[in-house]
Amino acid sequence: MPEIALLIFLMSLVTYLPRVIPMILLSRRTLPRAVELWLSYVPVAVLAALLAPGLFVPDSRFELALPANPAFWVSIPLFIIAFLTRNLFITVLSGMVLIAALRLFI
Amino acid sequence: MDFKRANETSASSEEAAAGVKGEQRNQALIGMIRAVPIMLGYLPIGFAFGVLAVTNGLSIYSAVAMSVFVFAGSSQLISVGMIGAGAGIAAITMTVFLVNLRHMLMSAYLAPYLKLFSPLQLALFSYEVTDESFAVHSAYFRCGGIPPAAQLFALNVSAQLSWVIGTLLGAWIGGRLSFDIATYGIDYALPAMFIALLVMQIDGLRRAYIALLSAAIGLTLYLAGMSQLYIIVATVVAAAVGAAVEYRNEKKGVEAT
Numbered sequence: 295m296p297e298i299a300l301l302i303f304l305m306s307l308v309t310y311l312p313r314v315i316p317m318i319l320l321s322r323r324t325l326p327r328a329v330e331l332w333l334s335y336v337p338v339a340v341l342a343a344l345l346a347p348g349l350f351v352p353d354s355r356f357e358l359a360l361p362a363n364p365a366f367w368v369s370i371p372l373f374i375i376a377f378l379t380r381n382l383f384i385t386v387l388s389g390m391v392l393i394a395a396l397r398l399f400i
Numbered sequence: 401m402d403f404k405r406a407n408e409t410s411a412s413s414e415e416a417a418a419g420v421k422g423e424q425r426n427q428a429l430i431g432m433i434r435a436v437p438i439m440l441g442y443l444p445i446g447f448a449f450g451v452l453a454v455t456n457g458l459s460i461y462s463a464v465a466m467s468v469f470v471f472a473g474s475s476q477l478i479s480v481g482m483i484g485a486g487a488g489i490a491a492i493t494m495t496v497f498l499v500n501l502r503h504m505l506m507s508a509y510l511a512p513y514l515k516l517f518s519p520l521q522l523a524l525f526s527y528e529v530t531d532e533s534f535a536v537h538s539a540y541f542r543c544g545g546i547p548p549a550a551q552l553f554a555l556n557v558s559a560q561l562s563w564v565i566g567t568l569l570g571a572w573i574g575g576r577l578s579f580d581i582a583t584y585g586i587d588y589a590l591p592a593m594f595i596a597l598l599v600m601q602i603d604g605l606r607r608a609y610i611a612l613l614s615a616a617i618g619l620t621l622y623l624a625g626m627s628q629l630y631i632i633v634a635t636v637v638a639a640a641v642g643a644a645v646e647y648r649n650e651k652k653g654v655e656a657t
Contacts, residue, residue, distance in 0.1 A: 299462075305469075306469040308497035309497075317523075318526075336639050338602060339610055339635040339639045346619040348591050372592060376598075383437060385592055385595060389589070
């Protein structure tokens with residue numbers, strides 16, 4: 295299947311270039327303070343934007359009611375657990391246990 | 401590693417080299433352990449991707465090749481859906497480009513921390529920048545400094561390995577058994593990880609506000625149908641607001657003193 299091979303090649307190219315270009319350009323440079331500050335906010339902003347649809351839009355519509363959206367309700371105790379423990383493993387395991395339990399009992 | 405020997409000050413160069421090797425092995429092990437939460441999420445999602453790939457007409461080899469060469473979860477899932485729907489190469493490539501453009505922001509964030517990397521190391525490291533590896537790396541860079549290269553690469557490679565193995569298993573046995581990712585809450589491993597890493601990065605009220613702002617913008621755009629660029633737009637705008645406020649405060653602070 296030469297078409298699939300070409301597609302995979304093009305996909306890897308358009309995926310790799312945005313990953314590598316900033317890395318090469320910015321790793322050896324002293325950045326202006328404003329840019330430095332802007333970059334310092336990227337992780338919180340990117341993680342929040344990544345998370346939001348999964349917590350509020352279970353199935354293409356905004357929905358918080360329970361049988362449809364356990365992810366949102368589990369996220370509340372999970373934020374508290376994450377804040378108190380500051381531990382990745384405990385948070386991930388609690389999340390999996392809590393959502394499995396919630397699905398089982400509703 | 402022999403503890404006594406490592407402590408001897410008059411160690412020969414051969415022994416010193418062995419010590420460096422042992423230290424690298426330890427660092428690689430730490431990297432693998434740090435990758436476990438990612439692997440917990442990647443194995444089942446990789447499996448789901450493998451199943452979807454073969455049911456949409458890809459061979460096992462193509463599915464695995466995609467996970468090896470592209471290594472970008474959501475865009476791989478979208479692409480096999482598009483292949484199944486009969487979309488053309490140009491349309492699929494463009495979609496994948498837009499979906500993965502967000503990694504540019506992540507690479508830009510990580511780059512200044514990797515000043516000691518050689519160009520080859522930078523090229524290899526950026527190959528495995530994903531949402532998940534970025535989340536873990538940035539949390540550690542911010543909280544506890546920069547781990548040694550062996551640890552960073554071990555984390556990345558372990559994560560990708562679990563993705564590729566998941567793909568292989570899914571493509572191989574997936575068509576033959578029914579598989580529900582929601583069993584045991586496995587589907588929640590990655591969202592839970594994002595929650596933990598987001599909380600680790602919030603060290604003050606301003607960052608909490610910016611996170612809320614970014615989530616609100618992202619959610620609004622997502623609901624409005626901007627399904628490919630919402631993360632980038634939300635991040636760029638919310639981070640700019642945070643930076644503008646902090647920059648102004650810094651300036652004021654300088655004038656006040």
